[in-house]
Amino acid sequence: MFYLIVILLLFILELGYFQIADKYNIIDKPNQRSSHTNVTLRGGGIIFYFGALIYFIFSEFQYPWFFLGLTFMTLISFLDDIWTLSNKIRLSVHFVSVLLMLYQLNLFSLPWFYLLITFIIIVGVINAYNFMDGINGITATYSLSLCILLTIVNQKEGFIDQDLLICSMISVLVFAFFNFRNKAKTFAGDVGSVSIAYILLFCLASLIIKSGNLIYILFLTVYGVDAVWTIVRRLWLKENIFEAHRSHLYQFLANEAGINKLLVSFLYGLIQFVIGLSVIWISKFDVIYQIIYSIVLLTIVSGIYLLIKSLVVNKFVVKLR
Numbered sequence: 137m138f139y140l141i142v143i144l145l146l147f148i149l150e151l152g153y154f155q156i157a158d159k160y161n162i163i164d165k166p167n168q169r170s171s172h173t174n175v176t177l178r179g180g181g182i183i184f185y186f187g188a189l190i191y192f193i194f195s196e197f198q199y200p201w202f203f204l205g206l207t208f209m210t211l212i213s214f215l216d217d218i219w220t221l222s223n224k225i226r227l228s229v230h231f232v233s234v235l236l237m238l239y240q241l242n243l244f245s246l247p248w249f250y251l252l253i254t255f256i257i258i259v260g261v262i263n264a265y266n267f268m269d270g271i272n273g274i275t276a277t278y279s280l281s282l283c284i285l286l287t288i289v290n291q292k293e294g295f296i297d298q299d300l301l302i303c304s305m306i307s308v309l310v311f312a313f314f315n316f317r318n319k320a321k322t323f324a325g326d327v328g329s330v331s332i333a334y335i336l337l338f339c340l341a342s343l344i345i346k347s348g349n350l351i352y353i354l355f356l357t358v359y360g361v362d363a364v365w366t367i368v369r370r371l372w373l374k375e376n377i378f379e380a381h382r383s384h385l386y387q388f389l390a391n392e393a394g395i396n397k398l399l400v401s402f403l404y405g406l407i408q409f410v411i412g413l414s415v416i417w418i419s420k421f422d423v424i425y426q427i428i429y430s431i432v433l434l435t436i437v438s439g440i441y442l443l444i445k446s447l448v449v450n451k452f453v454v455k456l457r
Contacts, residue, residue, distance in 0.1 A: 142190055142303055146310045149186045153179070154322065162218060164323050176320055179217050180311055181275065181328010185210040187307025188335055191300050198297055202338050205236030209262075209334050214327040223378075234258050237338055241345060258337055261356060264363040265333035270382060271390045271397040272320045276312035277405030278359065279332050283308060285355055285412035286339050295346035296339050304335050316398060347419070351426045354415045354433065358408040361437050362386065365445070385445045392452035411437075 157163070157177045164178040185206065192203045212229040215221060234255055238244065243251060269275045283305040290298055311328065314321040324332075343352050366384050370377050382391060386404060390397040411433065418429045 138194065138299075139302060139306065142187070142306050143310070145190060146183055146187060146307055150180065150183045150310055150314065150322075153182055157322075164325070177322040179214060179325035179327050180314055180322025181324030181331065182210065182214060183311050184279075184304065184307045184328055184332040184335065187303045187310075188300070188331075191297075191303040195297060195299060199240055199300070199338075201236045201240035205233035205240070206331060206334050206338075208236070209233040210327055210331045213325070213330040217325040217327050230259060230262065233334065234262075237334070237341070240338070241341055243345075254341075258341070261337055261360075262330060262333045264359060266326055266329045267363060268359050268384065268386070269324050269329035270384065270387050271401060272318070272323075273312065273316040273398050273401035274386060274404055275324045275329050275332065276308055276316050277401045278408060279308045279336065280305065280312065281405040281409040281412065282336050282340075282355055285409065285416070286336070286343065289343060289352070289416060293343060293347055295343045300335075301339060304332070304339075308332065316401070318396075318398065349419055349426075351415055351419050351430065354430060355408070355412050357411050357433065357437060358404055361434070361441050365438065365441060369445075385441060385448070388445065388448045388453065393448050 154177055157179060162178050164176045188203065188206055192198065197203075208229050212221070212226055216226055237258065238251065238255065243254060246254075265275075268278070283301055286296075287298065287301045287305065290296055290301060311322075311324065315323065340352060340355060344350060362384050367377050370381070370383065375381070382388075386400050389395045390400045414429075414433075418426055421429075
Protein backbone atom coordinates (compact mmCIF):
# COMPACT_ATOMS: atom_id res chain seq x y z
CA MET A 137 0.00 0.00 0.00
CA PHE A 138 2.83 2.38 0.89
CA TYR A 139 4.50 1.92 -2.49
CA LEU A 140 1.22 2.48 -4.31
CA ILE A 141 0.85 5.78 -2.48
CA VAL A 142 4.42 6.69 -3.46
CA ILE A 143 3.70 5.94 -7.13
CA LEU A 144 0.54 8.09 -7.14
CA LEU A 145 2.21 10.96 -5.30
CA LEU A 146 5.20 10.97 -7.63
CA PHE A 147 3.04 10.96 -10.76
CA ILE A 148 1.02 13.86 -9.35
CA LEU A 149 4.17 15.77 -8.41
CA GLU A 150 5.77 15.17 -11.81
CA LEU A 151 2.67 16.33 -13.67
CA GLY A 152 2.48 19.34 -11.36
CA TYR A 153 6.09 20.18 -12.16
CA PHE A 154 5.32 20.01 -15.88
CA GLN A 155 2.69 22.72 -15.38
CA ILE A 156 5.19 24.92 -13.57
CA ALA A 157 7.96 24.28 -16.14
CA ASP A 158 5.60 25.08 -18.99
CA LYS A 159 4.34 28.25 -17.33
CA TYR A 160 7.80 29.60 -16.52
CA ASN A 161 9.40 28.37 -19.73
CA ILE A 162 11.84 25.95 -18.10
CA ILE A 163 12.79 24.27 -21.35
CA ASP A 164 15.76 22.69 -23.07
CA LYS A 165 16.38 24.23 -26.48
CA PRO A 166 18.48 22.19 -28.93
CA ASN A 167 21.87 23.56 -29.98
CA GLN A 168 24.85 22.30 -31.95
CA ARG A 169 25.98 20.12 -29.04
CA SER A 170 22.54 18.68 -28.26
CA SER A 171 21.40 15.17 -29.10
CA HIS A 172 17.79 16.29 -29.56
CA THR A 173 16.00 18.50 -32.08
CA ASN A 174 12.82 19.49 -30.23
CA VAL A 175 12.17 21.98 -27.44
CA THR A 176 11.58 19.84 -24.32
CA LEU A 177 10.68 20.53 -20.70
CA ARG A 178 13.81 20.52 -18.55
CA GLY A 179 14.20 19.39 -14.96
CA GLY A 180 11.79 16.45 -14.85
CA GLY A 181 14.48 14.64 -12.87
CA ILE A 182 13.49 16.69 -9.86
CA ILE A 183 11.18 13.74 -9.22
CA PHE A 184 14.20 11.88 -7.82
CA TYR A 185 14.38 14.43 -5.00
CA PHE A 186 10.64 14.11 -4.38
CA GLY A 187 11.05 10.34 -4.10
CA ALA A 188 13.72 10.82 -1.44
CA LEU A 189 11.58 13.48 0.28
CA ILE A 190 8.62 11.11 0.55
CA TYR A 191 10.90 8.46 2.03
CA PHE A 192 12.41 11.00 4.44
CA ILE A 193 8.98 12.02 5.75
CA PHE A 194 7.52 8.52 6.01
CA SER A 195 10.70 7.13 7.63
CA GLU A 196 10.45 9.73 10.41
CA PHE A 197 13.47 11.63 9.09
CA GLN A 198 16.12 8.95 8.63
CA TYR A 199 19.58 10.05 7.38
CA PRO A 200 19.03 13.79 8.06
CA TRP A 201 22.52 14.97 7.07
CA PHE A 202 22.34 13.05 3.81
CA PHE A 203 18.95 14.55 3.06
CA LEU A 204 20.15 18.07 3.89
CA GLY A 205 23.05 17.61 1.49
CA LEU A 206 20.69 16.25 -1.16
CA THR A 207 18.44 19.30 -0.68
CA PHE A 208 21.36 21.70 -1.20
CA MET A 209 22.55 19.73 -4.23
CA THR A 210 19.08 19.64 -5.77
CA LEU A 211 18.38 23.32 -5.16
CA ILE A 212 21.64 24.58 -6.67
CA SER A 213 21.29 22.23 -9.65
CA PHE A 214 17.72 23.37 -10.28
CA LEU A 215 18.78 27.01 -10.16
CA ASP A 216 21.65 26.18 -12.51
CA ASP A 217 19.18 24.60 -14.94
CA ILE A 218 17.24 27.88 -15.01
CA TRP A 219 19.93 30.56 -14.91
CA THR A 220 23.34 28.86 -15.47
CA LEU A 221 25.19 29.79 -12.27
CA SER A 222 28.92 30.36 -11.99
CA ASN A 223 31.08 27.30 -11.42
CA LYS A 224 32.34 28.76 -8.12
CA ILE A 225 28.85 28.94 -6.63
CA ARG A 226 27.82 25.54 -7.94
CA LEU A 227 30.99 23.76 -6.84
CA SER A 228 30.90 25.42 -3.41
CA VAL A 229 27.45 23.97 -2.77
CA HIS A 230 28.60 20.59 -4.12
CA PHE A 231 31.49 20.76 -1.65
CA VAL A 232 29.16 21.35 1.31
CA SER A 233 26.70 18.68 0.14
CA VAL A 234 29.37 16.01 -0.19
CA LEU A 235 30.77 16.89 3.24
CA LEU A 236 27.28 16.38 4.69
CA MET A 237 27.11 12.98 3.00
CA LEU A 238 30.49 12.02 4.44
CA TYR A 239 29.35 13.16 7.87
CA GLN A 240 26.20 11.00 7.58
CA LEU A 241 28.46 8.07 6.65
CA ASN A 242 30.57 8.70 9.80
CA LEU A 243 33.76 9.08 7.75
CA PHE A 244 35.21 12.07 9.58
CA SER A 245 37.00 9.71 11.94
CA LEU A 246 39.19 8.52 9.06
CA PRO A 247 42.68 9.95 8.39
CA TRP A 248 42.45 13.15 6.35
CA PHE A 249 43.95 11.64 3.19
CA TYR A 250 41.33 8.86 3.10
CA LEU A 251 38.67 11.50 3.56
CA LEU A 252 40.16 13.61 0.76
CA ILE A 253 40.33 10.67 -1.65
CA THR A 254 36.74 9.69 -0.88
CA PHE A 255 35.62 13.29 -1.35
CA ILE A 256 37.34 13.59 -4.74
CA ILE A 257 35.89 10.28 -5.95
CA ILE A 258 32.33 11.25 -4.96
CA VAL A 259 32.54 14.70 -6.55
CA GLY A 260 34.07 13.20 -9.68
CA VAL A 261 31.40 10.52 -10.02
CA ILE A 262 28.56 13.01 -9.49
CA ASN A 263 29.91 15.24 -12.25
CA ALA A 264 30.55 12.26 -14.53
CA TYR A 265 26.97 11.09 -13.95
CA ASN A 266 25.81 14.56 -14.98
CA PHE A 267 27.96 14.56 -18.14
CA MET A 268 26.59 11.16 -19.14
CA ASP A 269 23.02 12.48 -19.19
CA GLY A 270 22.92 13.29 -22.89
CA ILE A 271 20.26 11.19 -24.63
CA ASN A 272 16.73 10.04 -23.88
CA GLY A 273 16.53 7.29 -21.31
CA ILE A 274 20.18 6.87 -20.38
CA THR A 275 19.91 8.30 -16.87
CA ALA A 276 16.71 6.33 -16.28
CA THR A 277 17.99 2.95 -17.49
CA TYR A 278 21.39 3.24 -15.83
CA SER A 279 19.93 4.45 -12.53
CA LEU A 280 17.30 1.71 -12.58
CA SER A 281 20.07 -0.84 -13.12
CA LEU A 282 21.96 0.46 -10.07
CA CYS A 283 18.81 0.60 -7.94
CA ILE A 284 18.04 -3.05 -8.66
CA LEU A 285 21.62 -4.17 -8.04
CA LEU A 286 21.79 -2.30 -4.74
CA THR A 287 18.41 -3.70 -3.70
CA ILE A 288 19.60 -7.25 -4.40
CA VAL A 289 22.73 -6.81 -2.28
CA ASN A 290 20.81 -4.98 0.45
CA GLN A 291 18.65 -8.03 1.06
CA LYS A 292 21.77 -9.78 2.33
CA GLU A 293 24.00 -6.98 3.61
CA GLY A 294 21.35 -4.68 5.09
CA PHE A 295 23.50 -1.59 4.50
CA ILE A 296 20.64 0.87 3.98
CA ASP A 297 16.92 1.20 4.64
CA GLN A 298 15.34 -0.73 1.78
CA ASP A 299 12.56 1.83 1.45
CA LEU A 300 15.05 4.51 0.35
CA LEU A 301 16.16 2.28 -2.52
CA ILE A 302 12.61 1.35 -3.49
CA CYS A 303 11.35 4.95 -3.35
CA SER A 304 14.29 5.96 -5.52
CA MET A 305 13.54 3.12 -7.92
CA ILE A 306 9.91 4.20 -8.17
CA SER A 307 10.95 7.79 -8.89
CA VAL A 308 13.24 6.55 -11.67
CA LEU A 309 10.38 4.51 -13.18
CA VAL A 310 8.02 7.51 -13.05
CA PHE A 311 10.64 9.66 -14.76
CA ALA A 312 11.28 6.92 -17.33
CA PHE A 313 7.58 6.93 -18.21
CA PHE A 314 8.00 10.49 -19.51
CA ASN A 315 11.61 10.31 -20.67
CA PHE A 316 12.14 6.86 -22.18
CA ARG A 317 10.52 7.85 -25.46
CA ASN A 318 11.77 8.74 -28.93
CA LYS A 319 10.27 12.16 -28.31
CA ALA A 320 10.71 12.72 -24.59
CA LYS A 321 8.18 14.70 -22.58
CA THR A 322 10.95 15.89 -20.26
CA PHE A 323 14.70 15.74 -19.69
CA ALA A 324 16.28 15.12 -16.29
CA GLY A 325 18.30 18.35 -16.29
CA ASP A 326 21.23 18.84 -13.94
CA VAL A 327 18.75 18.69 -11.06
CA GLY A 328 17.88 15.13 -12.03
CA SER A 329 21.24 13.64 -12.94
CA VAL A 330 23.01 15.23 -9.98
CA SER A 331 20.35 14.34 -7.41
CA ILE A 332 20.04 10.68 -8.44
CA ALA A 333 23.83 10.40 -8.54
CA TYR A 334 23.99 11.79 -5.00
CA ILE A 335 21.35 9.31 -3.78
CA LEU A 336 22.93 6.29 -5.45
CA LEU A 337 26.44 7.21 -4.31
CA PHE A 338 25.24 7.51 -0.72
CA CYS A 339 23.75 4.02 -0.96
CA LEU A 340 26.82 2.61 -2.74
CA ALA A 341 29.19 4.18 -0.20
CA SER A 342 27.05 2.72 2.60
CA LEU A 343 27.40 -0.72 1.00
CA ILE A 344 31.18 -0.44 0.64
CA ILE A 345 31.55 0.72 4.24
CA LYS A 346 29.23 -1.96 5.65
CA SER A 347 30.78 -4.80 3.64
CA GLY A 348 34.34 -3.47 3.73
CA ASN A 349 34.58 -4.45 0.07
CA LEU A 350 35.64 -2.01 -2.67
CA ILE A 351 34.60 -4.43 -5.43
CA TYR A 352 31.14 -2.81 -5.50
CA ILE A 353 32.60 0.34 -7.05
CA LEU A 354 32.39 -1.71 -10.26
CA PHE A 355 28.65 -1.04 -10.21
CA LEU A 356 29.79 2.13 -12.02
CA THR A 357 31.93 0.37 -14.65
CA VAL A 358 30.13 1.41 -17.83
CA TYR A 359 29.76 5.09 -16.95
CA GLY A 360 33.27 5.11 -15.53
CA VAL A 361 34.90 3.66 -18.64
CA ASP A 362 33.04 6.01 -20.98
CA ALA A 363 33.73 9.08 -18.83
CA VAL A 364 37.42 8.38 -18.23
CA TRP A 365 38.31 7.45 -21.82
CA THR A 366 36.37 10.42 -23.14
CA ILE A 367 38.40 12.73 -20.91
CA VAL A 368 41.63 11.05 -22.07
CA ARG A 369 40.63 11.48 -25.72
CA ARG A 370 39.69 15.15 -25.26
CA LEU A 371 42.97 15.86 -23.47
CA TRP A 372 44.83 14.13 -26.32
CA LEU A 373 42.99 16.38 -28.81
CA LYS A 374 43.84 19.40 -26.61
CA GLU A 375 40.16 20.18 -26.00
CA ASN A 376 38.81 21.96 -22.92
CA ILE A 377 37.36 19.10 -20.86
CA PHE A 378 35.11 21.53 -18.95
CA GLU A 379 33.27 22.71 -22.07
CA ALA A 380 30.03 21.07 -23.20
CA HIS A 381 30.52 18.41 -25.84
CA ARG A 382 28.98 15.30 -27.34
CA SER A 383 31.96 13.02 -27.76
CA HIS A 384 31.01 10.20 -25.40
CA LEU A 385 30.59 6.85 -27.12
CA TYR A 386 26.84 6.80 -26.45
CA GLN A 387 26.56 10.18 -28.19
CA PHE A 388 28.55 9.03 -31.22
CA LEU A 389 26.39 5.91 -31.44
CA ALA A 390 23.11 7.83 -31.14
CA ASN A 391 24.01 10.91 -33.19
CA GLU A 392 26.67 10.12 -35.78
CA ALA A 393 25.99 6.39 -36.20
CA GLY A 394 22.23 6.94 -36.09
CA ILE A 395 21.44 4.08 -33.72
CA ASN A 396 18.13 4.50 -31.89
CA LYS A 397 18.78 6.49 -28.71
CA LEU A 398 16.53 4.30 -26.59
CA LEU A 399 18.40 1.20 -27.73
CA VAL A 400 21.73 2.79 -26.80
CA SER A 401 20.37 3.80 -23.39
CA PHE A 402 18.90 0.35 -22.80
CA LEU A 403 22.20 -1.34 -23.68
CA TYR A 404 24.16 0.91 -21.28
CA GLY A 405 21.81 -0.06 -18.46
CA LEU A 406 21.68 -3.74 -19.43
CA ILE A 407 25.45 -4.13 -19.75
CA GLN A 408 25.95 -2.48 -16.37
CA PHE A 409 23.32 -4.74 -14.83
CA VAL A 410 25.03 -7.88 -16.16
CA ILE A 411 28.40 -6.63 -14.93
CA GLY A 412 26.80 -5.83 -11.57
CA LEU A 413 25.47 -9.36 -11.22
CA SER A 414 28.95 -10.73 -11.89
CA VAL A 415 30.34 -8.33 -9.27
CA ILE A 416 27.85 -9.64 -6.71
CA TRP A 417 28.95 -13.19 -7.55
CA ILE A 418 32.70 -12.47 -7.36
CA SER A 419 32.28 -10.57 -4.06
CA LYS A 420 31.94 -13.97 -2.34
CA PHE A 421 35.52 -14.92 -3.24
CA ASP A 422 38.88 -13.98 -1.71
CA VAL A 423 40.38 -10.54 -2.33
CA ILE A 424 43.03 -11.84 -4.73
CA TYR A 425 40.35 -13.24 -7.04
CA GLN A 426 38.43 -9.97 -6.81
CA ILE A 427 41.52 -7.99 -7.81
CA ILE A 428 42.22 -10.28 -10.77
CA TYR A 429 38.57 -10.08 -11.82
CA SER A 430 38.58 -6.27 -11.57
CA ILE A 431 41.69 -5.94 -13.71
CA VAL A 432 40.42 -8.38 -16.32
CA LEU A 433 36.95 -6.77 -16.39
CA LEU A 434 38.24 -3.21 -16.80
CA THR A 435 40.75 -4.31 -19.43
CA ILE A 436 38.13 -6.15 -21.49
CA VAL A 437 35.48 -3.42 -21.18
CA SER A 438 38.03 -0.71 -22.03
CA GLY A 439 39.31 -2.71 -25.01
CA ILE A 440 35.80 -3.26 -26.41
CA TYR A 441 34.93 0.37 -25.73
CA LEU A 442 38.00 1.73 -27.51
CA LEU A 443 37.52 -0.60 -30.45
CA ILE A 444 33.88 0.37 -30.95
CA LYS A 445 34.61 4.06 -30.50
CA SER A 446 37.49 3.93 -32.97
CA LEU A 447 35.31 2.22 -35.57
CA VAL A 448 32.44 4.68 -35.08
CA VAL A 449 34.69 7.75 -35.16
CA ASN A 450 36.57 6.59 -38.26
CA LYS A 451 33.42 5.57 -40.13
CA PHE A 452 31.06 8.40 -39.22
CA VAL A 453 32.79 11.32 -37.48
CA VAL A 454 35.82 11.64 -39.75
CA LYS A 455 33.64 11.40 -42.88
CA LEU A 456 31.37 14.17 -41.60
CA ARG A 457 34.38 16.43 -41.20
